[in-house]
Structures are given as structure tokens and as C-alpha cells.
Amino acid sequence: MEERPFPAWSCSVEQCLKEYKVKLDKGLSSYEVEKLRERYGWNELSKEKGKPLWRLVLDQFDDILVKILLGAAFISFILAYMHGSESVDSGFEAYVEPFVIMLILVLNAIVGVWQETNAEKALQALKEMQCESGRVLRDGYLVPDLPARELVPGDIVELRIGDKVPADMRVVSLKTLTFRVEQSSLTGEAVPVLKGTNPIVMVDCELQAKENMVFAGTIVVNGSCTCVVVSTGMNTELGKIQKQIHEASLEETDTPLKKKLDEFGGRLTTAIGLVCLIVWITNYRNFLSWEVVDGWPVNVQFSFQKCTYYFEIAVALAVAAIPEGLPAVITTSLALGTRKMAQKNAIVRKLPSVETLGCTTVICSDKTGTLTTNQMSVSEFFTLGGKTTASRIFHVEGTTYDPKDGSIVDWNCYNMDANLQAVAEICAVCNDSGIYSEGRLFRATGLPTEAALKVLVEKMGIPDATIRNKIRDARLAANYLIDSRSVNLGCCDWWNKRSRRIATLEFDRIRKSMSVIAREPTGRNRLLVKGAVESLLDRSSHVQLADGSLVPIDETCKELLLSKLMEMSSKGLRCLGLAYKDDLGEFSDYNNDSHPAHGKLLDPAFYSLVESDLVFVGVVGLRDPPRDEIDKAIEDCRRAGIKVMVITGDNKATAEAICREIRLLSENDDLRGRSFTGKEFMDLSPSKQTEILKRPGGIVFSRAEPRHKQEIVRMLKEMGQIVAMTGDGVNDAPALKLADIGIAMGITGTEVAKEASDMVLADDNFSTIVSAVAEGRSIYDNMKAFIRYMISSNVGEVISIFLTAALGIPECMIPVQLLWVNLVTDGPPATALGFNPADVDIMRKPPRKSDDALITSWVLLRYLVIGTYVGMATVGIFILWYTQPSFLGIDLVSDGHTLIEFSQLRNWGECSSWSNFTATPFTVSGGQTITFVNPCDYFTVGKVKAMTLSLSVLVAIEMFNSLNALSEDNSLLTMPPWKNPWLLLAMSISFGLHCLILYVPLLADVFGIVPLSLSESLLVILVSAPVVLIDEVLKLVGRSRRRRTKEKSA
Secondary structure (H helix, E strand, O other): OOOOOOOHHHOOHHHHHHHOOOOOOOOEOHHHHHHHHHHHOOOOOOOOOOOOHHHHHHHOOOOHHHHHHHHHHHHHHHHHHHHHHHOOOOOHHHHHHHHHHHHHHHHHHHHHHHHHHHHOOHHHHHHHHOOOEEEEEEOOEEEEEEEHHHOOOOOEEEEOOOOEOOOEEEEEEEOOOOOEEEOHHHHOOOOOEEOOOOOOOOOOOOHHHOOOEEOOOOEEEEOOEEEEEEEOHHHOHHHHHHHHHHHHHHOOOOOHHHHHHHHHHHHHHHHHHHHHHHHHHHOHHHOEEEEEEOOEEEEEEEOHHHHHHHHHHHHHHHHHHOOOOHHHHHHHHHHHHHHHHHHOOEEEOOOOHHHHHHOOOEEEEOHHHHHEOOOOEEEEEEEEOOOOOOEEEEEEOOOOOOOOOOOEOOOOOOOOOHHHHHHHHHHHHOOOOEEEEEOOEEEEEOOHHHHHHHHHHHHHOOOOHHHHHHHHHHHHHHOOOOOOOEOOOHHHHHHHHHOEEEEEEEEEOOOOEEEEEEEOOOOOEEEEEEEOHHHHHHOEEEEEOOOOOEEEOOHHHHHHHHHHHHHHHHOOOEEEEEEEEOOOHHHOOOOOOOOOOHHHHOOHHHHHHHOOOEEEEEEEEEEOOEOOOHHHHHHHHHHOOOEEEEEOOOOHHHHHHHHHHOOOOOOOOOHHHOEEEHHHHHOOOHHHHHHHHHOOOOEEEEOOOHHHHHHHHHHHHHOOOOEEEEEOOHHHHHHHHHOOEEEEEOOOOOHHHHHHOOEEEOOOOHHHHHHHHHHHHHHHHHHHHHHHHHHHHHHHHHHHHHHHHHHOOOOOOOHHHHHHHHHHHOHHHHHHHHHOOOOOOHHHOOOOOOOOOOOOHHHHHHHHHHHHHHHHHHHHHHHHHHHOOEEOOEEOOOOOOOOOOHHHHHOHHHHHHOOOOOOOOEEOOOOOEEOOOOHHHHHOOOOHHHHHHHHHHHHHHHHHHHHHOOOOOOOOOOOOHHHOHHHHHHHHHHHHHHHHHHHOHHHHHHHOOOOOOHHHHHHHHHHHOHHHHHHHHHHHHHHHHHHHHHHHHO
């Protein structure tokens, strides 16, 4: 049930316990738990009902082109059935056409259902994030492993290091001085967050500001505490994300390509319908006749048989016009694109996403783990030089936890001076973290900042040259170890053996530091301290110079240190101060918990006194660094007209510093109009929000919650933008689902993000997205090439049937021949056009607009001109065979067939009334003789040779036409056929398949054709080749038109 949530974060511990009617030492009673469960339900994410299989299957047929094909198959089946009932000779051949069309549609549906059933796993991945059990206080007893699903609001839960948080809870007491939670996957924060018990003043605050709350699915990395459960199941932040993912999935819209194809399909349907109707009506005199008496028609005669015959011609025309192979070729092209992208580390989960990338106008990128490595590293550190007014700064390369990744720039301090030894000792010994590797990825155990300090120590080395060489050899040997997870930290180990740690003074919020007591090789104890720079300076009396000498801190020295601190902080660095103390008084000989002063180490109030009168050593600057390749990728996006926005959960200053470093924002940019927290942006009016999103250049949103990310993506989509959203955390999943294309990180990404995405980056590399965009653009250009090819060919088929009907001559081709051409002969070249190389300037053009026409008026005119030639050539050679003895010097009557007048051919239906008409039997290649029982059979049985010539011309002309489709505007002289060798291979395959049906008797009988002689084959080539010359002229006209348009606009 929906209730207004209790703002536990803004109330005191006592108020929270009172609200949930629970005592901290007793917990809830079993009776209270049952009552609360009736009210709140189980602590688990709800299961959404998936689409039933029948619905998934039906959805695959909800497509304009598929509906057209279904209609064609249905009408073809009815006509085949009617024709079969009239003719005893008709067999399976009559049903080939509807059968093949249905086979294509069924295969398409199977592929579609398979894709969808594999796509919806994001909610399951979220469920796996939920904790399985927890330590809960019930009826005054601690239940050590209560199933997490049984938790209810008001339960008292204990959390320890390594635990996964089972519900949203309010921290009520700390059992250790510090308690940290890793919640980057939920909020996007780069470092674990310190939690406490104090109430937050603001009721309406961001997730990141709720420092007394822990959230379901996050992980405890330091300390232990007691909490009270405030939200369970779908009311947790994790549950809210599930709702947002579900809502986003309901809002999914068609991809730009599907919209274009649906629009194209709609226009095609209208055009086909009109042409079919015109063909049928123009032949009405053949099946409907009457006499006019006194202005009124009488003796009306209607021939149902002839009416059906001309209806069959109209259907054949529809079959010719529909590119049956188009859905299959598009799927193949997308699949080829998917393979190419996989080779470039972009794994595409949903096929249409390949093309959607090509028209992306905005990339909304997460910062942590996407633009940055999500691995803290030391960027620079500084210490004082030979005097208090001089400082020395060391820059550190490398962006990961790999000790071999980068080094210290111009480092010549292998024989480290006393000051640098102190820096290395503090970083190595005052440290609780570790590092391990998972394949190529190095990960930290404990706090990321401490892991980064250990990596720094490895890069600094150690002062002992002999041991340093041994460590280097051990590191080389480690590359060949079977246990590849272990990472050799030889320098850190050397410092820890040299300075044995014997006590820890844990971090707290008051002193903002932590320290350890270590036994030095001299036998005396030393206090090693790290913490907030200002806090350490306030408690330091001396500063260490490069040679190890100690100098009292004066105001000049303090100002120098603070100015350096400000300089480092302005770069977005997280600064840690380092200090030590040798004179430990009563702790100088402390060795274990039996020492008289041990009691004071149990009292945190005493720590400030121990950490006083310190010697300040230096400052270390850390950050989650940007990836090396980001600068170039951002510049590539800018050149390609793609806007980049950063939406992160991290704090504002860090986000701005990173964006300036990667040059998304320039140094001169006024950040007031370019940088907002999620809350600041959402508080603006809708008109102001739209105005900000429309501004050119980069924009940064920090402290963004999942709902903020989702809302920004929704606004951009409403503005007509094609949005790609990148992310790696659970908090990114709703926006990934809603975006036109969601892109998840493969290495650092959570399973939830991957399952909600359309594409996964195997290398977590932002620049891979830019390569994928280029590939997407190339795929769209290639799709236009094969659509151009298939439609121009189909227009030719339509015109040939239209001319046949208009002239009244016998049909040049039967439906099964047209289907063979559209599916088998056209298929290989159309698929091969998907291998066309990308234009060299493909990433220097702006993204195409979502409303750009797939077929422009000029391209349509070209289709009609080419199609007209295809139709005229196909019908023309049919007429030539019947009426002319030779053409282009090639003898056409060598087979002995009878020549007739063109007028006789046009009126062949009246053959039975002609007197003295005879037709001589003729011989075809292979020795077969075509004979006629009735002379009028010359126009049905006898047209087999003419029909073969027409089919052969159509096949050859379409092969030549595929060369025209290599480029929309470039001549074959600048884009020669060998630029795409796959096309030449495909043409060979198509010609080979055509020869197969010509010269294999069984197949020739099925398709109603006969073999051709060598001279007849030459005639076919001569009639077909001019299609290349015609399109070359049209391309030249198109180039000159575009050049004139550019000159006018200039």
C-alpha cells in the first residue's frame, strides 16, 4: 500500500525508534512482525509478468512490410487454390509462391521472439543484488542468519564489514569509530561514504546527502553498526529503480530505422494498391463488354475466368513490387554490423541498436567508471625542498590500481632522501587496503584511497638498491604464476616489515585523521598519521625538509602549504596530508595490550592528544582519473555534431574539474549555465530546462539521482533528439532502458546495467562508442544502398508487368519467376552491399535528422528512370523474339520459330478467330522441341523461349544495377567495383544460380524456362549493360545539382 514515507534521516535516533515502536535492546516481537508483514509485505522485489509466447509471436507481425507480405501470401494462396480446382495438371508449383513468403515470415518471427526472450533480464539481475540473510534482533534474541525477505520496517539489524545491506535502514548506533559503505553502484559516488547517526536537517535532500542511511544492495567496506529498517521490498531505493526500469520499458519507442521502414512500407502499400487497380481497370474490356442502345448499356457480358486472370496479373504485379527479401537483407546487414562492432569491443544486444547509433545526436555519459577509470590513483604529491619557502611537486602517471601502470615523472629519487622515505613509510604502513587482479582488471580491497597510496609506494620504490632489484625480479616472475589474482606489492611489504605496526587510532569525524603506532628498526615507536590537510597542519609544530631536518612551521610556511593545497583542490584532487611524531611519551615503548597506557588507546577522546605536536611531511593528491582516450573521443563527437552531456552522482566540484580536464568544458565557460546538481535542474521551470538542454556545447549534471537521469533523457527524447546513455551502476539502469540506445560498461558495469542496455562495451572505453557511431552511420548508408538497389529493380518488374498488361501481350514472366528473382537472385548482391566501405568523411558530417526521408524525390526519380529501362528491356526482348528476325546483328530465328506481326501479338487472345494461322515447332538448346497441338498454344506453351530471355535480361540487368548501388552519388570511376569484392562474389553467385535453373532440366521445368544458346546469352548482356551508363548520367546530374545548391547557399 502507498504511504507517505517517514523521513527517518531528518529525525533523531529516539524519534525513529518511537516511530517504529521498537526498543534497541529487544527488537520487534514475533506478533509485531506478523502485523507489520500484513501491512508492508515481504522484503523482496515484485515479479513482473512477462509477455506470453503467443503475444511475442503476434508482435513480430506488427510491421507494415510484413503485413503487405501476409496479404500477398493470402491472395496468392486463394488464387493457387482456385486455379488448382480448375486444372488437373496443377500441382505443388502453384503453391510455391505463398509457401516461400510464409516461410520467410515464420523465420523472421522466430528470430524476433528469440531476441525478445533474451532481452528482458534486468529485473532478474536486480533481484540477485538483494541480500539473502542478515543478523536481526527479534524478541530480545539475536538471530544470526534471518532470511532477508522476512525483514519488516522496525527490525533492528547489525551490519559488519563485507555485509550486503538487506533493506533501506537508518543507522542508530556505531560499534566502531568509523563506518563506511560502498554505494557507487546506486549513487555514482567515486569513494565509499562515511556514515553516522546525526540527523540531517533537510527533509528533501539527495540520496548522497543522507549520511545516516544505508541502502539495500550496497556493501559495508569498513566498521560495524546497528540499524533500524525503514523501507523494505519495492519501497527501497532498489525497488524504486525496478519501478523506473519497468516504466522505461513501457515507454520504449520504435527505432529510427523501424519508423523509416514503416513509413516506406505505408507509401509502398498505397503505390502498389493504385498500380494494381489501374492495371485491372485498364483491362476491363477483356472481361466486361456491352452494347449501347439509346444511351443505355445492354447485353452486358462478364467473364469471371478472364476477370480472375487479370486479377492474377495484378497480384503478380504486387508480388513484383514488394521487396520480399528486404526484411531478411536488413536483418543480415544488422547482424554483419554486430559482428564488426564486436571486433571493436562493442557487444550489441539488440540488432536495431546498430543502426540507431548512427543517428545519435546526444550522448549522456556517466562520469564514474565511464569517463573515468573508477579506480582512485595518486595524480601528484608535494613536499618542501631545502627550505620552508620552496616546495617540490611530483607528477604521477597511471590511472589504475596496477603498480606497473605508469610511473612518477622525471623520478630520480631511487636513493630517496629522508623526507621521501617518510612519505613512502606513512603511505605503506598507515594503510589497511590490498590489491588483487581479475584478468586485466586490478581491484582494491578496503578503501580505494588507501589502495592508491600503496600503488604510489610501489612506483616510488625503496632506498635499498639490492632489495629493490630483488623486488623487480619477483614482479617479473609473478607474470608467470598460476595464481594470477595475487599482486606483488614488494615495496609495501618491505616497509611493513621494517616498521611493524602495533596499534591503530581509527579515523573519526572530529579529528579527520587516522594513525598507527609502528616499531621502527631503531627499537623506538613512531606515530604515522594521514588525514585532512588543514586538520593536520593545525596539530603540527614542525615541518620536515628534503634532507630530513625539522623546522618550526611559521605563517609563511603555512600559507605556502595552504596555497598548494588550494591549487591541487581546484583540479578536483582529493588531498591527504601526511605527518609523523617520534616523541610519543608514555607510548614510546608501547608493544601490546598489556602495556600500562593501553587503556588510553581504547578511548577515542584521547586520540587528539596523541596526534598533537606533529611533524608535517607532505600532501598527496588523489582522484578518479579520466581515461587516456577520452580527450580524443570528445573531440571526435564534437566534429561529428554529437553533443556530450555528463550526468553523474558525484559531487559538483569533482565533476566540473574532470569535465574541464577532458575539454568538455573550456576554462572560459561560465559554469552557471553549464553545471547543475540534479536537484537544481529539476527545480527550474520546464521552459528554462528546455532552453538549457538546447544550448550548444557540453553540460554537466552532478549529484544526480536515478529519477533525475531518467527525466533528462525523457526531455531530450521529447525534443526530438536521438539519445545514447552510458552507465555502469544500478542507478543508471532506468535511464539506460529509456534511452534510444543504452550503453553499459562490460568490465566495471553491474549486471543490472548490462541487462537494461542495448549495447555493452567490452573494454569500458568511451572512444569505442565513437567507433560504434561511425559503424552505425556506415550501416545506414549501406542499407540505403541495398534499398535503392532492390526498389529500383522492383520498379522495373512493376513496369514490365504494367507494360505487358497495357500492350495486351502474353505475360513475360510468371509469379514463381518473379519470386525467384526477388528472393534468390537479388538476395546475395543486396547482402553484399552491406560490406560497402564507409566514406572517409563519415564522422565529419552532422547526424542525420530523424525526419530525413529514406528516399528523396531525386532518388525516386532515378528509381523511375532506371525502372523504366528495366521494364522496357524485359518486355522489349520478349516482343523482339516474336516479331524480329535479328537484333544488334544477332540471329533470333535460328531455332526455327514463327515470326508474327506486333499487332497479332497484342491481340493474341483472338487467335482462334484468325484464318490460316499456323505456328511451326521449334528447337531449343539441348535438343528439346517445342510443339503445339493448337496453333494458339504458340502464345502460352510457345512463349517459353521469349519468357526465358525476359527472365535472363531481368537477372542480368539487376546484377549490373547492383554496381550502380555501390555509391549514391559517386561514379564507378571513383568507387570501382573492386572496392567491395564481396559484391563481385555475390554477382557471380547470382549468375551461377540463374545458370543452374536454366541448364538443370528438373529446375527448368519448375520455373517454366529453357536453356539459352551462346548468341542468345550475348544478346541478354548487350540489352542489360546500358543500365550502368544511364545511372552514371543520372549521378552526374545529381552531383552538379548538389554543387549548384552549395554555391547558392555559400
